Amino acid sequence: MKLSHLKIGETGTIVAFTDLEMSVKLMEMGCLPGEVVEVERFAPFGDPMAIRVAGYQLCLRKSEADVIIIQ
Amino acid sequence: MDIKVALVGNPNTGKSTLFNRLTGLNQKIGNFPGITVDKKTGFTKLSDGKDAEIIDLPGTYSLYPKSKDESIVFQVLADQGNSSHPDVIVLVTDASNLKRNMLLYSQVADLGIPMILALNMIDLAAKGGIEIDVDKLAAKLGIQVVSISARNNIGIDKLKQAVTNTNKIATQFQEVDVNFLAPEAINAIKQHINTDNDYYALQVLHQHEHLTFFTEKDQVEIEEIEQSHQFESAKIQAAETIARYKHLSTVLSDVVTDQGTAKKFSFSDRLDAILTHKVWGFAIFLLILFVIFNAIFAWSSYPMEWIEGTFGWITSMGHEHLPAGMLTDLVLDGVVAGLGGIFVFIPQIAILFAFISILEDTGYMSRVTFMMDKIMSKVGLNGKSVVPMIGGLACAVPSIMAARNIENWKDRMITIMVTPLISCSARLPVYILLISIIIPAKTIWGIISLQGLALMVMYLVSFVAAVVVAWVMKLIIKTKEKSYFIMELPIYRMPRWKNVLFTMYEKSKTFVLEAGKVIIAISIILWVLASFGPGNRFDNIDQKYSAALADTTKNTDHIKTLVATEKLENSYVGILGHFIEPAIRPLGYDWKIGIGLITSFAAREAFVGTMATIYSVDGGDEDSVTIRQRMEASVNSKTGLPVYTFATGISLMLFYAFAMQCMSTVAIVYRETKGWKWPVIQLAYMTAMAYVAALIAYQLLK
Numbered sequence: 001m002k003l004s005h006l007k008i009g010e011t012g013t014i015v016a017f018t019d020l021e022m023s024v025k026l027m028e029m030g031c032l033p034g035e036v037v038e039v040e041r042f043a044p045f046g047d048p049m050a051i052r053v054a055g056y057q058l059c060l061r062k063s064e065a066d067v068i069i070i071q
Numbered sequence: 072m073d074i075k076v077a078l079v080g081n082p083n084t085g086k087s088t089l090f091n092r093l094t095g096l097n098q099k100i101g102n103f104p105g106i107t108v109d110k111k112t113g114f115t116k117l118s119d120g121k122d123a124e125i126i127d128l129p130g131t132y133s134l135y136p137k138s139k140d141e142s143i144v145f146q147v148l149a150d151q152g153n154s155s156h157p158d159v160i161v162l163v164t165d166a167s168n169l170k171r172n173m174l175l176y177s178q179v180a181d182l183g184i185p186m187i188l189a190l191n192m193i194d195l196a197a198k199g200g201i202e203i204d205v206d207k208l209a210a211k212l213g214i215q216v217v218s219i220s221a222r223n224n225i226g227i228d229k230l231k232q233a234v235t236n237t238n239k240i241a242t243q244f245q246e247v248d249v250n251f252l253a254p255e256a257i258n259a260i261k262q263h264i265n266t267d268n269d270y271y272a273l274q275v276l277h278q279h280e281h282l283t284f285f286t287e288k289d290q291v292e293i294e295e296i297e298q299s300h301q302f303e304s305a306k307i308q309a310a311e312t313i314a315r316y317k318h319l320s321t322v323l324s325d326v327v328t329d330q331g332t333a334k335k336f337s338f339s340d341r342l343d344a345i346l347t348h349k350v351w352g353f354a355i356f357l358l359i360l361f362v363i364f365n366a367i368f369a370w371s372s373y374p375m376e377w378i379e380g381t382f383g384w385i386t387s388m389g390h391e392h393l394p395a396g397m398l399t400d401l402v403l404d405g406v407v408a409g410l411g412g413i414f415v416f417i418p419q420i421a422i423l424f425a426f427i428s429i430l431e432d433t434g435y436m437s438r439v440t441f442m443m444d445k446i447m448s449k450v451g452l453n454g455k456s457v458v459p460m461i462g463g464l465a466c467a468v469p470s471i472m473a474a475r476n477i478e479n480w481k482d483r484m485i486t487i488m489v490t491p492l493i494s495c496s497a498r499l500p501v502y503i504l505l506i507s508i509i510i511p512a513k514t515i516w517g518i519i520s521l522q523g524l525a526l527m528v529m530y531l532v533s534f535v536a537a538v539v540v541a542w543v544m545k546l547i548i549k550t551k552e553k554s555y556f557i558m559e560l561p562i563y564r565m566p567r568w569k570n571v572l573f574t575m576y577e578k579s580k581t582f583v584l585e586a587g588k589v590i591i592a593i594s595i596i597l598w599v600l601a602s603f604g605p606g607n608r609f610d611n612i613d614q615k616y617s618a619a620l621a622d623t624t625k626n627t628d629h630i631k632t633l634v635a636t637e638k639l640e641n642s643y644v645g646i647l648g649h650f651i652e653p654a655i656r657p658l659g660y661d662w663k664i665g666i667g668l669i670t671s672f673a674a675r676e677a678f679v680g681t682m683a684t685i686y687s688v689d690g691g692d693e694d695s696v697t698i699r700q701r702m703e704a705s706v707n708s709k710t711g712l713p714v715y716t717f718a719t720g721i722s723l724m725l726f727y728a729f730a731m732q733c734m735s736t737v738a739i740v741y742r743e744t745k746g747w748k749w750p751v752i753q754l755a756y757m758t759a760m761a762y763v764a765a766l767i768a769y770q771l772l773k
Contacts, residue, residue, distance in 0.1 A: 020305045020306060020309065021305050021553075022555070023309055024135070024305055024308050024309050024312065025137065025555065025557055026557065027309065027312045027313065027316075028132045028133045028135070028174060028312060029132060029171065029557055029559070030170070030171040030174075032312075032313065032316050033313070040340070040343075041343065041344075041347060043347065043441050043442050043444065043445060044347065044348070044349045044352055044353065044442055045445035045446065046445070047444075047445045048441060048444055048445070048454075048556055050343075050347075050441065050560055054168070054170060054171050055167070055168050055170070055171070055329075056168045056171065056559060056560075057339075057559070057560040057561075057562075058557065058558070058559060058560065059437075059441050059556070059557075059558050059559075059560050060555075060556060060557045060558075061444070061448075061555070061556045064555060064556070064557060
């Protein structure tokens, strides 16, 4: 399942990425395989989204959340 | 200087606060040699009386740069010949979010430069239930660890003491042995560039293309090594990041205890629920914009009048007391007038930046960015373009400076390119004058003023133009950089008022110094062109009126104005006006308007003053009604028809809406993009757009 498919309040554990280049950027920001992420909210127009990861709040576009596979 | 200290850390860790705390106002902004990124340096006294130079490096999440600013960090740390290369690194981290912050520590540590770890915002972390065993961490890393709170002035002396105590030789343990990631390539590089540091060699393989301190021959050879060993940059970087985090987990496992993660964010979460709400979020944003916009106009009008008055006073006092002559005229009417034109922008710049720095400090700005990104990205802009574009309603100059917050190069360039299209306050007097001539002062349905409606349409036109141009530029400008929007949303905090004041001061100073040079130069040129004419034309005018002026029984004011007008027509600017007349006739303008167009290149509002001079009205733009009457009455000497028809008026307003008639903006775009390429493109496209729009409008309406 992709991170972008989660609803507000739902959590998941990162297992893999589908885009190598994007994965490097995401991992630097603490989105590592094994980390638990929680969807906090979506921007008023449904994109981007804010997630809680590694003890802080991160926002990213849905297209970027698409590359994160969660369980 | 006894010792050089570099501050390195993630964004939002309070690095700049620490920098200000250490250096006070004793700091300066310059350039890194050969690279176009601002460099902040300052000085501090250490406990043993030694002086330390503090260098504030741009905030970054890792040594792999995502923006031009970030690429400086590795450049400076890697190149021992760089004048900013530090003796000691203070790695600043946010204590409440240590693990993510330590990734950068782990990378920097492996470069082998002596370093100190500063755990900033330790008081906030403690409040959030996070405890860090500083001694244990220090023992595990092999360096001094100091817990501080830069904002509340806790632990600063301890940090300075730690800098004094630091050895010349790095003591930190190696974090990750990266050799396994690409052993052959790394070994080949180590031999080639003569280093025994594996991680330095690996970084060179990754980003040598961006490193300026290698010779061309070196670059070719490094590239060869990279190719022959099939070095897969992204894959290796991913493996390195995972390895570093794995190591950090073991380091931090019994050092950090966290008992209150859930509680910690409840305040920020509740605020976010309102401030980024579908309805309330936008309502609050609009309200804040209204307050800012209003403040820029209302609060700046008094100081601006005062500045204008002061410069006017200096000019008139100078003319009274200095010996009359060309030098006096040049100094007073060229240089002093040019300086006045710069200083008059300071109130608006200072107020806009006060608000921007408050909104950024509190963390609200990232929420606005978050809310607006979807709309803005559709036309090639970025959520972060909102701030400059709103500020453009007041003045493009500070707004273009505010576009620095946009990391993505393409998004930032597009923002800079379209911001001057937004209708700024200098266009207002021009619109008001022209609308009062061509639009009847009537109301429809008894309440809606036609003139007010016309003014609003001009503002709408400016926004539509900015959006359309942004969209076109999105298609034209090519970049290898992928637009992305992975951004930290920092928790809400109180603004640091000292920082707000300092930002106001710093931005105003930058503007005066940088834009000032160009503005003064152009003012002087314009003054010369308006004050001199070819041959003895001016002498002839003086002779023609000398008898009338000598007659002391009559008021000579009107004669003096006639002389001034005739001189202006015969000056180089006047001749230029006549010269460009064929080009502007299709737009419905005569040579007098041509002069107005030329003089308002200095600043748009000069149009009103120029029209006042040309139409022989004394008293300058205070007498708008009389200028208006004169302009309404004026007829074209060739055709005998009125000059200011509806078609000409609309054509002129569209010209002013799109044309880049503001040398302050040209100067600031030059400064911000560090070259003439972008300001020239901007000047060209805006002038072309203004000409075409005015041409179409006039030809359709005449």
